Amino acid sequence: MSESLQNIIVYAIIGVVVLLMSWSVIKKATSRFKNSCPGCGEDCKK
């Protein structure tokens, strides 16, 4: 596998990670932890 191909794959992975983590932060910020305990992951209300 050439270095340039490896670079493309790595950039793609980093892009996906950034997207997923941003989405996770936005989701947490907007839900304001109302439905689940952010520490234990349990759904405390349900």
Add this chain to the structure above:
Amino acid sequence: MIAHEPSAQLRSLNQLRVGERAIILSINGDEHFVRRILEMGLTPGEEVYVERIAPLGDPIVVRVRGYSLGLRKVQASAIHMETQSGAAVSQPTMNPLVQRDAVAELHRVALLGNPNCGKTTLFNALTGMRQRVGNYPGVTVERRSGQFIGADGSVCTVIDLPGTYSLTPTSPDEKVAVGMLRGKVSGEAALDGVVVVVDANNLARNLLLFTQATELGLPLVVVLTMMDTAERKGRKVDAHQLEKWLGVPVIAVHARKKIGIPELKIGLAKARVGSTGDWQNSVDSLGQKNEDIGARYRWIDAVVKDVVGSTEALVTFSDRLDRILVHRVFGLGIFALIMYTIFFLIYTVADPFMGMAEDGVAALGELVFGSLPAGPLQSMLMDGVIGGVGGVLVFVPQIAMLFLCIAILEESGYLARAAFLLDRILAAVGLHGKSFIPMLSSHACAIPGIMAARGIESQRDRLATMFVAPFMSCGARLPVYTLLIGVFLAPYGPVAQGLTLLGCYTLGILAAISTALLLRKTALREPSSTFLLELPTYQIPYPTQVLRVVLKHSLLFVKKASTVILGFSILLWASLYYPRMNEDSFRKSLGQQGLDEQDIENQVAGRQVEQSFAGRFGKIIEPVITPLGYDWKIGVGLIGAFAAREVFVGTMGVVYSVGEEADEESSSLHDAMRRDTRDDGSPLWSLATVFSVLVFFVIAMQCISTVAVMRQETGGWKWPLLQLVTMNAMAYIAAMLVYQVCSRLMI
């Protein structure tokens, strides 16, 4: 004041000696205090037996209405006793409640009961869910709902309410329960009925809640739990006879063995609206005045006398065990021994499994190395993913061991005893005996710990407990401690390693104590509240329940490692790997200096990391962290740890892997850290630096989730922000002091 006719030898409860019996004459104090004392079954005319006194002389344990209750001496001093029994008072004849017609089958019911009476076990048995169960009051602090198939095949909803001693709530978890029952929770559908869960061991006190539930106007079914332990105590309850008295279906259930569950489902089709009884004639406004409690208990006493085989208390296994575990002299020593054993087990038992996990991670690294050519992808997989995530995953055995120990303590019933033993100490520093349970839970994770503080009635004690709970060394700190102690204290032997670890945990507790004292003198000046704690019967932990807890938390740890930590490790790797410098010209200049090939490789790798994004960022923050003895690499690790503390270990794995020239002989993280030096050639990781980092991690508030839960529990940003600033300022100052003092002592 509530009073009984006096006779002779008047004393207050705190003046009685261990083994003495006396009759309650009167109770002084404010209305809330008197009411709670009465609700716990200490009514005028009732006999009380002093079982034991805590090692430090306070609190005391009394036996009343067949169960053990811990209370402080200052509260006991408000209860006046007569030590010579008065003339027998003739008991008026009491009548069973009226049996009304059965209502239609219930499809939305709530489980109502005293704390620790088995509601959550019943909830799990009904729904097949796996909510946490413990053998101490206050495990359920938030209502949970689940579904089950009723006797007629329809889907029913059951709500597990937090335990409450009465329908006049005092603590936040009790308010949750009563709010649901009274239909005062917005957005919640009304209940069809209530399942009153009654612990057969404490029939009298549990029936008090039943008498209040009859006034809700909802159909009721009573479930009798813990019949087996009641039988062992010689207090067998006749469920059929009880049903005749209560006027609603009574079903004996052994929830763990699923015995009685089908009968309960059928019973829900026969639920009846409860009717009020003889107690109603005694007072005008039920539920408002303290006098009605005595009237209710008089009716309950008649019921208990009729349905319980014998009211003579036998000396049980629990009593015998308490003579040792809560012993006046040895109690605290045994407590310390139990705590030490937990730490010992975490290290010794988990160690071989950690070795196996390390071997597995190393084998995976070799596999990747062999299957991919050198390049960014290989580096990302080896240094970012395996170095970061693998470095954290090897701690799963220790996390599992920690949760195993805590689950066994929870299940056994020892936690309530520990709260009793430590109340005097905790009260002296501005906390509460019940603060122990949230603080112990916080050793696993501060979030359930903070939520467990809901069981504390007083807002002042609750706030103080929540504020200091994150000082306890949680499971996320453990990998950091283990890494640093394992690498840098190893030459000093296992005793030094054990003592350093114990020191970390002790420092957390000391930081909590000093902060609580500070709060008591500043923001939370009100006097401490009452201490009333039921001591549950000991039970042998159920292996399936314990394993379920261990598995759940271990999987959560793995999940965290494979999501948050994986993401951060990849981003961190990228920030250390990019931008790439022009290696060729740098190599050429080094070659001209006459350096050998190995030195050139090391210098190239070091320069690459230094000019990476993370390296540049680390250099910017270096002036702030230099007084603490840290370089930019540790600084980057500290910043990453604000996402999750374990990320620090992953960061070290990535930082030192990227800095290394990757080959098959690539040294472990441990060796790389040991070899790392400062610009002047002195080792970066001197003992002064190690202790400084450890102290920072012990004290600092780095968990954003904990901040969020504090906001949720306190209803605003004031306390979480105060906590965040205070803890991090304390951590910075303490770490700086440790480094400056230790480095001057040439450590």
